[in-house]
Amino acid sequence: MSNIPASRQHDILTLIRQEGSVTVSLLAEQFSVSELTIRRDLDHLAKKGLVERTHGGATARRNLPVEPDYLQKASEYPQEKAAIAEKVASFVEEGDTLYINSGSTTFEVIRAVVALEKRVTIVTNNIDAIYLCKESEIVRLILAGGIYRNRSHSVSGSLSSLIISQIHANKAIIGVDGFSPSAGLTTPILEEAETTRAMIEHTVGNVFVVAASNKIGVVSNFKTVSLDQVDALVTDEKGAEIVKQMEIPESLEIIVATNI
Amino acid sequence: MSNIPASRQHDILTLIRQEGSVTVSLLAEQFSVSELTIRRDLDHLAKKGLVERTHGGATARRNLPVEPDYLQKASEYPQEKAAIAEKVASFVEEGDTLYINSGSTTFEVIRAVVALEKRVTIVTNNIDAIYLCKESEIVRLILAGGIYRNRSHSVSGSLSSLIISQIHANKAIIGVDGFSPSAGLTTPILEEAETTRAMIEHTVGNVFVVAASNKIGVVSNFKTVSLDQVDALVTDEKGAEIVKQMEIPESLEIIVATNI
DNA sequence: TGACAGATGAACGTTTATGATTGTATGCTC
DNA sequence: GAGCATACAATCATAAACGTTCATCTGTCA
Numbered sequence: 384m385s386n387i388p389a390s391r392q393h394d395i396l397t398l399i400r401q402e403g404s405v406t407v408s409l410l411a412e413q414f415s416v417s418e419l420t421i422r423r424d425l426d427h428l429a430k431k432g433l434v435e436r437t438h439g440g441a442t443a444r445r446n447l448p449v450e451p452d453y454l455q456k457a458s459e460y461p462q463e464k465a466a467i468a469e470k471v472a473s474f475v476e477e478g479d480t481l482y483i484n485s486g487s488t489t490f491e492v493i494r495a496v497v498a499l500e501k502r503v504t505i506v507t508n509n510i511d512a513i514y515l516c517k518e519s520e521i522v523r524l525i526l527a528g529g530i531y532r533n534r535s536h537s538v539s540g541s542l543s544s545l546i547i548s549q550i551h552a553n554k555a556i557i558g559v560d561g562f563s564p565s566a567g568l569t570t571p572i573l574e575e576a577e578t579t580r581a582m583i584e585h586t587v588g589n590v591f592v593v594a595a596s597n598k599i600g601v602v603s604n605f606k607t608v609s610l611d612q613v614d615a616l617v618t619d620e621k622g623a624e625i626v627k628q629m630e631i632p633e634s635l636e637i638i639v640a641t642n643i
Numbered sequence: 644m645s646n647i648p649a650s651r652q653h654d655i656l657t658l659i660r661q662e663g664s665v666t667v668s669l670l671a672e673q674f675s676v677s678e679l680t681i682r683r684d685l686d687h688l689a690k691k692g693l694v695e696r697t698h699g700g701a702t703a704r705r706n707l708p709v710e711p712d713y714l715q716k717a718s719e720y721p722q723e724k725a726a727i728a729e730k731v732a733s734f735v736e737e738g739d740t741l742y743i744n745s746g747s748t749t750f751e752v753i754r755a756v757v758a759l760e761k762r763v764t765i766v767t768n769n770i771d772a773i774y775l776c777k778e779s780e781i782v783r784l785i786l787a788g789g790i791y792r793n794r795s796h797s798v799s800g801s802l803s804s805l806i807i808s809q810i811h812a813n814k815a816i817i818g819v820d821g822f823s824p825s826a827g828l829t830t831p832i833l834e835e836a837e838t839t840r841a842m843i844e845h846t847v848g849n850v851f852v853v854a855a856s857n858k859i860g861v862v863s864n865f866k867t868v869s870l871d872q873v874d875a876l877v878t879d880e881k882g883a884e885i886v887k888q889m890e891i892p893e894s895l896e897i898i899v900a901t902n903i
Numbered sequence: 904t905g906a907c908a909g910a911t912g913a914a915c916g917t918t919t920a921t922g923a924t925t926g927t928a929t930g931c932t933c
Numbered sequence: 934g935a936g937c938a939t940a941c942a943a944t945c946a947t948a949a950a951c952g953t954t955c956a957t958c959t960g961t962c963a
Contacts, residue, residue, distance in 0.1 A: 404650035407950075417912055422951075437649030438919060439950065510773060510786070517793045526770070526798050528788025528806040533777045538786050542806050546788040549802060648920065667940080677922050682941075698929075699940060 391416075392424050393462075399434050399443050400461060406440040432494045432515075433465060463595040463619040463640075464488050468495040470640035471556055471591050471617045477501045479554055482547075482582040485509035485537035485575065486558035488593050497522050506550055508537045508578055525550070527578065539574035544581040553588035561601040562594045562616065564629045567609035569602050576605040583607070589614040591638075596622035600629070610635055646674070652684050659694050659703050666700040722902055723855040723879040724748045728755040730900035731816055731851050731877045737761045739814055742807075742842040745769035745797035745835065746818035748853050757782050766810055768797045768838055785810070787838065799834035804841040813848035821861040822854045822876065824889045827869035829862050836865040843867070849874040851898075856882035860889070870895055 391414055399405050407425070411418040429436035435444050468491035475481065475496055483489050483496075485508050493505060493512050497519050505512065508527040516524040529542035557579055561569035570576045583590050590613050599622045615636040616626065623639045631637075651674055659665050667685070671678040689696040695704045728751035735741065735756055743749050743756075745768050753765060753772050757779050765772065768787040776784040789802035817839055821829035830836045843850050850873050859882045875896040876886065883899045891897075 404647060404653070406647055418950085419913085419952095420911060423911090435649070437647055439647035440650070442647075442649050442653065510770065513770060513791055513793070513796075516791070524791040525802065526786070526788050526791050528786050528798070528803065531773060531776070531784040531786050533773070536773070538788070542785065542809060543788065545805055545809060546802050549805060678940090679923085680921060683920085 392428060395421075395424055396428060396433055396462075399428075399441060404437075404440060404442040410440075430498060431469065432498045459487075460595045460597065460619075464491045465495075466640040467593050467595065467617050467619060468492040470638060471593055472496045472499055474589075474591065475499060475501060475503060475554065478503070480504040480506065480550070480552040482550075482552040482555040482557075482586055483507045483509070483512075484557050484579045484582060485535055485539075486560075488595065489556060489558035490515075492556050492558075492593060506547070506552060506582075508539055508543055510536050510538065529578075530574070532572070532574075535572070535575070537575070539572070539578040541577070543574075543578045547578070547581040547585055550585060552582070552586050555582050555586040555588075555590045557583065557590060557592050557607075557613075559592060559594055559598060559603075559607065561603035562592060562599050562610075563602045564610060564631055566602040566606060568592060568607040568613070570605055570607060571603045573605045576607045579607045583612055591615045591617055593617045594622065595619055596625060598622075599625045646676075648684070651676070652688060655681075655684055656688060656693055659701055664697070664700060664702040668699075670700075720855040720857060720879075723900075724751045725755075726900040726902050727853050727855065727877050727879060728752040730898060731853055732756045732759055734849070734851065735759060735761060735763060735814065738763070740764040740766065740810070740812040742810075742812040742815035742817075742846055743767045743769070743772075744817050744839045744842055745795055745799075746820075748855065749816060749818035750775075752816050752818075752853060766807070766812060766842075768799055768803050770798065771796050789838075790834070792832070792834075795832070795835070797835070799832070799838040801837070803834075803838045807838065807841040807845055810845060812842070812846050815842050815846040815848075815850045817843065817850065817852050817867075817873075819852060819854055819858060819863075819867065821863035822852060822859050822870075823862045824870060824891050826862040826866060828852060828867040828873070830865055830867060831863045833865050836867045839867045843872055852876045854878050854882065856885060858882075859885045 395410060407418050407421050410421045425434065425436055425441045428434045434441045467488060471492055472495035481503060483493055483505055490509060490511060493515050496503060496505065497515050500521065502521045504523040504525060506525040512524055516522050527538055527543040527546050529538035529540045531538050559568045560571055592613050594616065596619050599618060611632045613635055615638050617638045617640055620639055620641060623637055626637055655670060667678050667681050670681045685694065685696055685701045688694045693704065694701045727748065731752055732755035741763060743753055743765055750769060750771060753775050756763065756765065757775050760781060762781050764783040764785060766785045772784055776782050787798055787803040787806050789798035789800045791798050819828045820831055852873050854876065856879050859878060871892045873895055875898055877898045877900055880899055880901060883897055886897055
């Protein structure tokens, strides 16, 4: 992967997130390349679902009719999360059945997985997944049921576990609020922890945990599982640095998602 | 500010949501484009159901953005459906647990029930219910899980029935595509029929069927249950007329919702 | 050195956005 | 009810943006 276009696309992405929207002509001028190149860059970013392509330019994604609280959270480490999502999506294969729990990072994961255009089944308790999958004809979406929590736009609890008990996925992609060697994976909501645990227990393949550096070493309220039930941690460069100082199970692979 | 159409339309939309209403001439001045362009922008937004077009401008729309074909169906008999929804909601009592299946009529029912501000639990397979319940702190929403169908914005099938098998409601409010003495209640989708049947079977109290006159006497593809499992039909005046000609079980009460 | 992939730009025809023009409908004033 | 102003719809012309194809350049690898 060559560096010059990648870094320009990264800069474009930052600019779009900053300004909300950009024009092709302005970008072409700013980066001293032809408009055609900019258009290709934007198309590339749009295909990954990172921006919304429009006539004359591109805008930041704003396709959710109802914006959940966690979209504010999503703006905390947007690039890290996008990079992590991109990375973990690269492990997804045609025909996979995936457990993906709720949260801002895993929301990005769903976006990245749908952008792959592979024939996969996504099982999730994140209701917002419907916005991401609605245009895809080849991704099958199974929603867990249960009591709806408006703050996280998700369902969880014993009723969710009931459905999960019927499905065995071959990969799980799990977002957490805390990742710690001693406390394992932790979340602030009891029911979410239960649902996530059920997902991990019904996964026959690899369990990926996605977490930006601000989650590493953190302990939240409720324990999901301990680290020896996790196969891989996908994190950013800073997160990987922190993990290196920790005593983690040997079986746990650390995967670094380098910023785009 | 970049003046690409998408960005301008977004700004117009936020402005409308902020102010409640806008005029074409003011917008034209503000964005330095012709009024004609503004009109086209507003038409565009109105077509997506995001704003309400008026003479000389546009106003905010509190309605949620729903699927076009869903919306089309919803606009078929809007007054009748609203009246029916209002009527059936009047039977809902504090503390009730309600089964409500998916469909444009029952969507209105959920809206009416939430407006009651009574402490009830709604169990539904209509995902759009989240828009209606999100602001209510006293309505508890339980979503059935299962495979998501984008056309109806609902989940259904055996996984949904699994959750339903765990819940016994004391009232069920059921929308149908066909209501017929011989064929019973019918719907065009097999899985929906299964889910609806499960709801009715797990209701210990009254089962209400809501149907505007265009559904009465109609037979759709898949049977849900026969009429003797229904306690009441809530319909409009024209529907009541038609039912009078039919041979229906004596136990089935006909409730007429008079147009407001 | 030669083959090759990826990035870039030019040229072409096509699509989209915009504004001017004209005529029609709506609402208001008198 | 006549006259008038405003908003609208319909049509056309123009310019900008777009997609497609081809050619060029660069760096990599054998």
